[in-house]
Amino acid sequence: xxxxxxxxxxxxxxxxxxxxxxxxxxxxxxxxxxxxxxxxxxxxxxxxxxxxxxxxxxxxxxxxxxxxxxxxxxxxxxxxxxxxxxxxxxxxxxxxxxxxxxxxxxxxxxxxxxxxxxxxxxxxxxxxxxxxxxxxxxxxxxxxxxxxxxxxxxxxxxxxxxxxxxxxxxxxxxxxxxxxxxxxxxxxxxxxxxxxxxxxxxxxxxxxxxxxxxxxxxxxxxxxxxxxxxxxxxxxxxxxxxxxxxxxxxxxxxxxxxxxxxxxxxxxxxxxxxxxxxxxxxxxxxxxxxxxxxxxxxxxxxxxxxxxxxxxxxxxxxxxxxxxxxxxxxxxxxxxxxxxxxxxxxxxxxxxxxxxxxxxxxxxxxxxxxxxxxxxxxxxxxxxxxxxxxxxxxxxxxxxxxxxxxxxxxxxxxxxxxxxxxxxxxxxxxxxxxxxxxxxxxxxxxxxxxxxxxxxxxxxxxxxxxxxxxxxxxxxxxxxxxxxxxxxxxxxxxxxxxxxxxxxxxxxxxxxxxxxxxxxxxxxxxxxxxxxxxxxxxxxxxxxxxxxxxxx
RNA sequence: GUCCUCGUAGCUCAGCUGGAUAGAGCUCACGCCUUCUAAGCGUGUGGUCAAGAGUUCGAAUCUCUUCGAGGACACCA
Numbered sequence: 183x184x185x186x187x188x189x190x191x192x193x194x195x196x197x198x199x200x201x202x203x204x205x206x207x208x209x210x211x212x213x214x215x216x217x218x219x220x221x222x223x224x225x226x227x228x229x230x231x232x233x234x235x236x237x238x239x240x241x242x243x244x245x246x247x248x249x250x251x252x253x254x255x256x257x258x259x260x261x262x263x264x265x266x267x268x269x270x271x272x273x274x275x276x277x278x279x280x281x282x283x284x285x286x287x288x289x290x291x292x293x294x295x296x297x298x299x300x301x302x303x304x305x306x307x308x309x310x311x312x313x314x315x316x317x318x319x320x321x322x323x324x325x326x327x328x329x330x331x332x333x334x335x336x337x338x339x340x341x342x343x344x345x346x347x348x349x350x351x352x353x354x355x356x357x358x359x360x361x362x363x364x365x366x367x368x369x370x371x372x373x374x375x376x377x378x379x380x381x382x383x384x385x386x387x388x389x390x391x392x393x394x395x396x397x398x399x400x401x402x403x404x405x406x407x408x409x410x411x412x413x414x415x416x417x418x419x420x421x422x423x424x425x426x427x428x429x430x431x432x433x434x435x436x437x438x439x440x441x442x443x444x445x446x447x448x449x450x451x452x453x454x455x456x457x458x459x460x461x462x463x464x465x466x467x468x469x470x471x472x473x474x475x476x477x478x479x480x481x482x483x484x485x486x487x488x489x490x491x492x493x494x495x496x497x498x499x500x501x502x503x504x505x506x507x508x509x510x511x512x513x514x515x516x517x518x519x520x521x522x523x524x525x526x527x528x529x530x531x532x533x534x535x536x537x538x539x540x541x542x543x544x545x546x547x548x549x550x551x552x553x554x555x556x557x558x559x560x561x562x563x564x565x566x567x568x569x570x571x572x573x574x575x576x577x578x579x580x581x582x583x584x585x586x587x588x589x590x591x592x593x594x595x596x597x598x599x600x601x602x603x604x605x606x607x608x609x610x611x612x613x614x615x616x617x618x619x620x621x622x623x624x625x626x627x628x629x630x631x632x633x634x635x636x637x638x639x640x641x642x643x644x645x646x647x648x649x650x651x652x653x654x655x656x657x658x659x660x661x662x663x664x665x666x667x668x669x670x671x672x673x674x675x676x677x678x679x680x681x682x683x684x685x686x687x688x689x690x691x692x693x694x695x696x697x698x699x700x701x702x703x704x705x706x707x708x709x710x711x712x713x714x715x716x717x718x719x720x721x722x723x724x725x726x727x728x729x730x731x732x733x734x
Numbered sequence: 735g736u737c738c739u740c741g742u743a744g745c746u747c748a749g750c751u752g753g754a755u756a757g758a759g760c761u762c763a764c765g766c767c768u769u770c771u772a773a774g775c776g777u778g779u780g781g782u783c784a785a786g787a788g789u790u791c792g793a794a795u796c797u798c799u800u801c802g803a804g805g806a807c808a809c810c811a
Contacts, residue, residue, distance in 0.1 A: 214750070217757075227753055233791070240791080266754065266792080311811075351811050378810095471809050482737070482807080489809040496811050524738050525806050550739065551804070592747070595739055597804060601746080604760090609773050611760065619773050627770050666750070678748060681758075692766085692775040712770095734773065 185662060187213040190224055190271060193255035198228065201247040202236060215655070222262065222270030223655065230267040240267025278654035279642035279707075285657060285714040286638065293721045297665035298339030304507045305331050306439075307518035308428065309346040312420035313357045313380055316427050316573040318600065319520060322552045324573070325589035327518045328433045329673035329726045336725060337668035342512060343436045346503060349417050350441040351496060356380065357420075358413035362400075364389030365412070369398060382570070388419050427573050431582060432727045444499040444506075451502045452494065455537070456487065464536050479532035497526075501533045508539060515544045516671070518594075524548055547594060547671060555599045580605035583728045587614040590726045591677040613681060614728065620684040621723070622734040623691055624716040628709065629732075633697045636709035644707045649690040653711065656683050657718045664725065673726055680722050687715060 190213045198206050211228045229244040236243055244263035251269070252261050260272040285292050307327030310320050334341050360380045366373035368390055392415060400408050421438070428435065444451050459465050464475050470490035477484050487498045507515050519526065527546045534543050554561040554571055561571060576585050584605040591613070592598045608615050627633065645654065667675040696708040720730040
């Protein structure tokens with residue numbers, strides 16, 4: 183048994199039923215760990231919540247069912263009803279230490295839970311246009327989304343990681359034109375660089391590369407054929423670069439979905455969407471364009487699906503894209519978009535709703551801006567100037583571990599400053615190193631030749647120190663912590679968890695010696711604690727894609 | 735103007751969907767290495783939860799108003 187909140191929940195639930203004949207659910211009955219450990223190991227506020235229903239004082243309600251709870255939960259060493267109406271539970275220390283063996287046995291699987299119940303979820307994120315390098319904003323998006331996927335996988339969801347490539351629109355024409363201009367430039371010829379084109383270094387590099395490979399053959403080629411070639415070549419190379427950068431960043435996509443895919447076979451999938459919408463009376467023609475009555479689904483204005491020049495608005499193939507996700511067997515979709523796409527959320531949700539999909543089909547998390555800061559002043563980033571800080575530069579500068587930790591530790595709903603200098607430091611100012619150092623210390627104890635090797639035992643009853651108990655409690659709660667972070671899609675809960683856990687360990691390390699030569703039994707039990715702690719910490723770090731180094 | 739996301743210690747942020755005396759880290763001051771890694775630990779200083787009102791046993795958390803920051807309001811993608 184490792185999940186005490188669960189057993190306390192059911193014990194109290196049946197006690198309430200038996201004594202007061204009231205059914206309580208997770209909303210009424212919350213089991214939590216008090217901030218102040220003196221209050222107890224666990225507590226619940228259910229008596230206060232029941233006060234209104236039962237027309238009795240919380241204290242009276244609590245006292246009234248105290249005995250029944252004790253009957254339902256014999257493992258409790260004490261149950262108290264206190265002040266405003268909290269019911270506090272205390273457990274024997276041995277209850278917590280019994281988890282050590284199962285944590286060690288579970289190994290990399292520790293933390294797994296089935297809260298996702300096998301639900302199939304398709305997460306689409308990063309999805310930057312293949313017209314430039316990934317920069318710091320994408321890095322925040324990438325780290326956060328990947329952590330969400332890892333959390334959901336650990337929680338029993340069936341996750342597909344997908345990247346949607348906008349390779350059909352005007353910006354790809356710009357990419358092609360920009361490459362052609364640079365290609366001409368390579369040979370000392372004139373070709374107008376479009377005003378809204380891409381000016382960055384990587385475009386010049388690709389153009390030079392094409393020139394080296396193909397020679398001058400495109401200078402006099404058919405313009406249409408030439409543009410098609412440079413478009414395709416540009417997208418292919420930029421995507422390869424993006425994929426490489428993501429791998430470096432420890433992000434791996436299962437699926438790359440091209441916007442052009444929806445234009446194949448004479449836009450079959452898109453037409454199906456448009457036909458369905460038309461059949462439902464959700465569209466109308468005006469000024470030569472085809473409109474979607476999105477205002478009927480909460481949007482503040484209707485949206486164009488097909489422009490008056492006959493081409494499709496960006497929205498239209500993207501609706502087909504989302505429909506296709508569901509058709510592939512993913513009833514739950516998660517998208518991570520930049521905050522500048524916020525008006526787009528209503529639009530997409532309106533479209534899905536109009537097509538008859540349930541409200542909870544699509545969840546969108548918006549990623550707020552990130553400012554790179556050094557010595558208190560902003561380091562500007564811009565795709566156009568070529569001075570952008572790319573994800574690769576960031577990884578080489580501060581390291582993948584620090585970059586991922588920093589981005590994941592702050593909620594994406596708030597704008598953040600990324601302190602480059604702090605991320606670079608290798609001391610206690612930097613939380614990443616603080617956490618990794620704890621793992622190294624654990625590993626070092628466990629592999630020290632002067633300390634006897636650990637062997638599993640039936641009971642760890644000598645682990646009675648306050649910090650030992652605290653660590654054991656936290657380890658017990660880890661799977662629940664993972665489930666909660668996955669459900670709320672907030673990986674920053676995991677960095678918080680890691681920091682409090684690791685703080686306790688560092689403190690323990692300084693106050694208590696694991697190796698007590700005179701007392702092999704105690705030494706072995708403490709080694710068990712450290713072993714289980716290292717398993718838990720490694721798995722926690724892995725959830726956010728940060729390495730657990732043996733040595734530092 | 736309308737709509738989003740926010741406003742918590744000097745700084746960076748938590749606050750578990752309404753609970754106990756609002757928490758960490760950094761900074762600053764003073765201590766701790768003959769013993770498993772001092773990339774560490776311990777002690778102390780610091781608050782009108784932006785402001786005001788409301789909802790109730792109880793509000794940093796929910797509602798409204800005001801102020802402030804950033805973003806979005808295309809037949810662009």
